[in-house]
Amino acid sequence: MNSTVQESTLQAMPPIHLPTSQSLAGPLERLSLSRVDSTASLSQIELDSVKLGVEGWASLSAGVGSQRNLQEYFQESTAADEDSHLVEFSDALQTVARALRQVADSKARTQDEAAEWKRKYELEVVRCQHLRQSIAKLSSNNQDVQHDGPSKAAVADSADQQDSDSPNGMHSPPNGNGVCCSKEGICSQQVIREQGTSNSTPESENPSDKRLSSEKASFRLAWGCNGKSSRRHKHDVVSFESGNITTAVRSSKQITLQWDAPPQSVFILTKPNSTSVAIMCKEMVRWLKEVKNVRVFVEKNVKKELVEENSYFSFLHACERDEELMILHTKIDLVITLGGDGTVLWAANMFKGPVPPLVSFSMGSLGFMTPFQSERYKECLDTVMKGPVFITLRHRLHCRIIRNKDNDENGDEDDDVDHLVLNEVSIDRGMSSYLTNLECYCDNLFVTSVQGDGLILSTPSGSTAYSLAAGGSMVHPQVPGILFTPICPHSLSFRPLILPEYVTLRVQIPINSRGQAWASFDGKDRQKLSAGDALIVHMSAWPVPAACDEESTHDFLRSVREGLHWNLRKSQSFDGPREALVYSS
Ligand SMILES: NC(=O)c1ccc[n+]([C@@H]2O[C@H](COP(=O)([O-])OP(=O)(O)OC[C@H]3O[C@@H](n4cnc5c(N)ncnc54)[C@H](O)[C@@H]3O)[C@@H](O)[C@H]2O)c1
Numbered sequence: 001m002n003s004t005v006q007e008s009t010l011q012a013m014p015p016i017h018l019p020t021s022q023s024l025a026g027p028l029e030r031l032s033l034s035r036v037d038s039t040a041s042l043s044q045i046e047l048d049s050v051k052l053g054v055e056g057w058a059s060l061s062a063g064v065g066s067q068r069n070l071q072e073y074f075q076e077s078t079a080a081d082e083d084s085h086l087v088e089f090s091d092a093l094q095t096v097a098r099a100l101r102q103v104a105d106s107k108a109r110t111q112d113e114a115a116e117w118k119r120k121y122e123l124e125v126v127r128c129q130h131l132r133q134s135i136a137k138l139s140s141n142n143q144d145v146q147h148d149g150p151s152k153a154a155v156a157d158s159a160d161q162q163d164s165d166s167p168n169g170m171h172s173p174p175n176g177n178g179v180c181c182s183k184e185g186i187c188s189q190q191v192i193r194e195q196g197t198s199n200s201t202p203e204s205e206n207p208s209d210k211r212l213s214s215e216k217a218s219f220r221l222a223w224g225c226n227g228k229s230s231r232r233h234k235h236d237v238v239s240f241e242s243g244n245i246t247t248a249v250r251s252s253k254q255i256t257l258q259w260d261a262p263p264q265s266v267f268i269l270t271k272p273n274s275t276s277v278a279i280m281c282k283e284m285v286r287w288l289k290e291v292k293n294v295r296v297f298v299e300k301n302v303k304k305e306l307v308e309e310n311s312y313f314s315f316l317h318a319c320e321r322d323e324e325l326m327i328l329h330t331k332i333d334l335v336i337t338l339g340g341d342g343t344v345l346w347a348a349n350m351f352k353g354p355v356p357p358l359v360s361f362s363m364g365s366l367g368f369m370t371p372f373q374s375e376r377y378k379e380c381l382d383t384v385m386k387g388p389v390f391i392t393l394r395h396r397l398h399c400r401i402i403r404n405k406d407n408d409e410n411g412d413e414d415d416d417v418d419h420l421v422l423n424e425v426s427i428d429r430g431m432s433s434y435l436t437n438l439e440c441y442c443d444n445l446f447v448t449s450v451q452g453d454g455l456i457l458s459t460p461s462g463s464t465a466y467s468l469a470a471g472g473s474m475v476h477p478q479v480p481g482i483l484f485t486p487i488c489p490h491s492l493s494f495r496p497l498i499l500p501e502y503v504t505l506r507v508q509i510p511i512n513s514r515g516q517a518w519a520s521f522d523g524k525d526r527q528k529l530s531a532g533d534a535l536i537v538h539m540s541a542w543p544v545p546a547a548c549d550e551e552s553t554h555d556f557l558r559s560v561r562e563g564l565h566w567n568l569r570k571s572q573s574f575d576g577p578r579e580a581l582v583y584s585s
């Protein structure tokens with residue numbers, strides 16, 4: 001209770017004269033102490049007052065009372081009356097405070113629920129849009145395939161994948177004759193029957209097949225969430241021979257890129273403000289033009305600088321308008337980066353959809369995603385442009401901010417664009433001194449509230465960057481998954497997670513959040529997230545096909561060892577104790 005009220009109420013009380021009786025001295029002293037100390041609680045005063053009354057009666061009944069004592073006693077009882085009013089007053093105030101608290105709590109709960117339903121609705125809208133786009137894309141792809149035949153760059157594995165994914169998201173039976181059954185998924189009974197009929201021995205003459213089809217219960221495998229079929233899962237992972245579930249052979253799953261026709265156009269992206277990179281760029285441009293006879297694209301500002309320096313470079317192409325950037329992937333066969341990991345991120349960020357194959361030369365300090373040595377550029381580019389070449393499909397995360405429309409601060413929501421990140425999206429507390437409170441949902445299932453400095457949602461490629469610094473595991477870039485790594489969580493048991501690649505994650509700023517949060521996309525484009533805003537993240541359909549120097553795993557392990565000096569330790573010498581000696585001693 002407010003100390004001013006307490007003080008003024010106490011000051012309004014009649015004066016109290018100290019009785020000579022020893023029995024009253026103690027409680028009164030305590031009471032006066034309480035009054036002097038304006039911060040003392042009312043309950044302490046109440047307790048003292050009650051004690052005062054009881055002890056007063058006790059002293060009277062002990063026969064100590066005289067006229068003076070009686071007078072003092074009545075004065076005391078007036079004080080006791082005042083005290084009892086004070087008790088009632090305090091009780092009433094406490095009841096009001098309790099009621100107010102309950103109202104505030106239930107209001108916050110209702111707001112939370114309303115926001116939750118709103119989010120669910122918006123998520124559904126986003127999902128439906130996504131689904132519609134995928135269906136439209138799928139049907140246009142099918143038409144393209146019928147009219148145009150295969151594309152220029154053929155990824156060797158894609159043929160297998162197309163075989164295993166029929167257009168309606170169903171898996172074709174292993175004998176390849178089209179329809180499995182009228183329902184979705186793979187039906188074991190159908191598989192067995194088809195194997196029986198395709199066998200050279202007639203079904204009637206093969207008793208084991210007959211027994212199998214009649215005795216073995218039929219079941220089906222379907223891919224999808226909540227009963228809805230989905231094309232997201234890889235059907236080629238599971239084989240369904242003879243109605244038995246087996247996983248596909250996993251050897252030599254390294255993806256190879258083979259050119260059907262030699263690449264014609266190359267886009268070179270360079271780290272800015274670096275003399276060595278600028279020199280390398282000029283040398284490479286000349287070689288590509290004169291020896292390889294390909295069209296060379298560079299960034300607008302790079303072309304300007306080079307042409308200003310030497311008119312020889314006038315043949316260079318550049319995207320002059322932003323709209324041209326949107327269709328850049330249709331003109332470019334190969335992307336080359338000269339710089340560090342940041343330049344690879346920059347290049348990936350230029351492509352908001354499909355990304356052409358990428359060759360990245362190491363001209364930075366770390367180089368986790370830059371396997372090629374710039375000194376050997378001719379040899380490397382010769383090999384890549386001739387093919388076949390191993391590639392690592394570096395998956396990206398698609399991120400979208402959904403604003404709380406009730407929030408007045410969200411006037412510039414049109415600035416929000418979707419982001420495709422190659423490393424990670426991080427949500428942190430920015431300048432705020434409060435802990436972040438981020439509610440996390442996985443496919444609409446509540447996962448946890450992140451209370452700490454923030455959260456990183458990372459791709460396997462980004463696992464060696466910020467996520468690693470926050471305690472996340474290093475993950476091979478071909479492992480399909482999304483890393484869920486807290487930043488300095490204020491909880492001892494909050495370990496990082498790796499979730500499957502097909503989930504949709506939602507990070508929500510609670511409606512009653514104390515502070516704001518900030519989202520960064522590959523360390524750039526920081527966006528403020530206010531109470532009620534949400535960030536929706538799922539794996540993008542457009543990975544970055546990065547050419548390998550040797551092979552995906554080889555390149556990954558080399559970058560981990562050389563870049564981070566992973567598990568580097570001096571070896572133990574031989575001159576210490578030996579196991580045999582230790583046992584015998
Ligand atoms: N505490 C941290 O470790 C921390 C903090 C902020 C950002 N970052 C990382 O920096 C990235 C942005 O990189 P930038 O070059 O534009 O900024 P930058 O120039 O500040 O470089 C950041 C460093 O991270 C390294 N890096 C980037 N991607 C990597 C990857 N996939 N694997 C290993 N190392 C990687 C770079 O080589 C560079 O040394 C962000 O995506 C984030 O992952 C890390």
Ligand SMILES: Nc1ncnc2c1ncn2[C@@H]1O[C@H](COP(=O)(O)OP(=O)(O)OP(=O)(O)O)[C@@H](O)[C@H]1O
Pocket residue numbers: 269270271272299339340341342343344345346363364365366367
């Ligand atoms: N073409 C570009 N235009 C503008 N900025 C770029 C471009 N390429 C890279 N950057 C930015 O320049 C910064 C440094 O680039 P990068 O990481 O490639 O070099 P580095 O820091 O020398 O290498 P490393 O990260 O290995 O130490 C990054 O923040 C990156 O986003």
